Amino acid sequence: MSLFITFEGGEGSGKSVQAKTLYRRLSKLAIPAFLTHEPGGTALSEWMGQLLKWTDAYISPKTELLMFNASRTQLLDEAIQPMLKEGKVVICDRYSDSTVAYQGYGRGLNLEFVKTVNNAATQGLKPELTVLLDILPEQGLTRIKEKVKDRFEQEDTAFHQRVREGYLKLAAEDPERWLIIDAIQSKKKIAQIIWQRVSELLGE
Numbered sequence: 001m002s003l004f005i006t007f008e009g010g011e012g013s014g015k016s017v018q019a020k021t022l023y024r025r026l027s028k029l030a031i032p033a034f035l036t037h038e039p040g041g042t043a044l045s046e047w048m049g050q051l052l053k054w055t056d057a058y059i060s061p062k063t064e065l066l067m068f069n070a071s072r073t074q075l076l077d078e079a080i081q082p083m084l085k086e087g088k089v090v091i092c093d094r095y096s097d098s099t100v101a102y103q104g105y106g107r108g109l110n111l112e113f114v115k116t117v118n119n120a121a122t123q124g125l126k127p128e129l130t131v132l133l134d135i136l137p138e139q140g141l142t143r144i145k146e147k148v149k150d151r152f153e154q155e156d157t158a159f160h161q162r163v164r165e166g167y168l169k170l171a172a173e174d175p176e177r178w179l180i181i182d183a184i185q186s187k188k189k190i191a192q193i194i195w196q197r198v199s200e201l202l203g204e
Contacts (some may be wrong), residue, residue: 002084004125007096009133010108010164011153012140013150013183018133019093020142021191022198026089031202033090036095042078045071053100060120065114068099069121076122089202097130097170102152105166120134122137128201131194132171137161137181 005022006137007015019035026033039049048071052064059067072095083090095117137160144153171178179197181190 001202002087003089003129003198004080004092004127005089005129005131005198006092006097006127007131007133007153008094008097008101008167009183010140010160010167012135012143013133013135014143014187015131015133016093017187018131018190018194019091021187022194023091025195026091031089032087033091034079035073035091035093036079038075038095038098040071040079040157041070041075045074045078048074053152056149059151061103061109061197064107065099065103065117068103069117072096072099072118073121076125092112092127095127095130097167098133100170101163101166104120105169106155106163127177129197130171130178131137131197132167132178132180133183133190134164134167134180137164139184 007019009015016037019037023033023035030062037044039052040046048067052067080090080092098115099118100111103109104111137157141153141157141160142203168180172178179194181193185189185193
């Protein structure tokens with residue numbers, strides 16, 4: 001059966017680790033699965049992602065919004081939609097909720113405008129499950145202090161706090177789709193919580 005699962009969270013939340021962990025578990029059980037990420041996942045989307053995250057040039061919030069969604073459209077057309085049609089479990093590290101949280105709440109763009117652009121890019125495709133690894137910005141940023149930071153990781157704590165608040169508001173609006181997990185817990189415990197929900201969905 002096809003199943004679309006996304007992972008969301010602020011910087012240093014551990015969502016990428018958990019997305020890979022889930023993918024490996026499904027693969028070991030011989031459940032057809034596909035793992036991808038945003039911005040990226042295709043040759044064109046990776047190129048756009050590099051620009052969005054690492055360029056020294058100024059990118060306006062609206063340009064960011066449109067570039068993320070252009071990258072997303074390519075990923076959907078080239079990978080996500082075909083894999084879902086094949087009946088696979090598709091796991092995506094970030095999706096349209098990231099854009100609402102970062103460009104809407106973080107950058108301050110009009111939320112209805114952001115959602116309209118997102119809907120045009122996704123053609124209304126929503127995940128059955130969105131896992132939110134929730135962490136205080138100060139704690140998440142501390143986890144990545146040793147690495148070279150991209151444009152978003154370099155933003156101040158206030159920006160990341162707005163992003164976190166945005167995620168929590170999105171989750172409150174659609175509680176059946178979202179699974180909020182305290183990201184301070186051990187990786188093993190988090191993986192167990194995620195697997196319990198995913199196995200329930202697979203059982204359905």
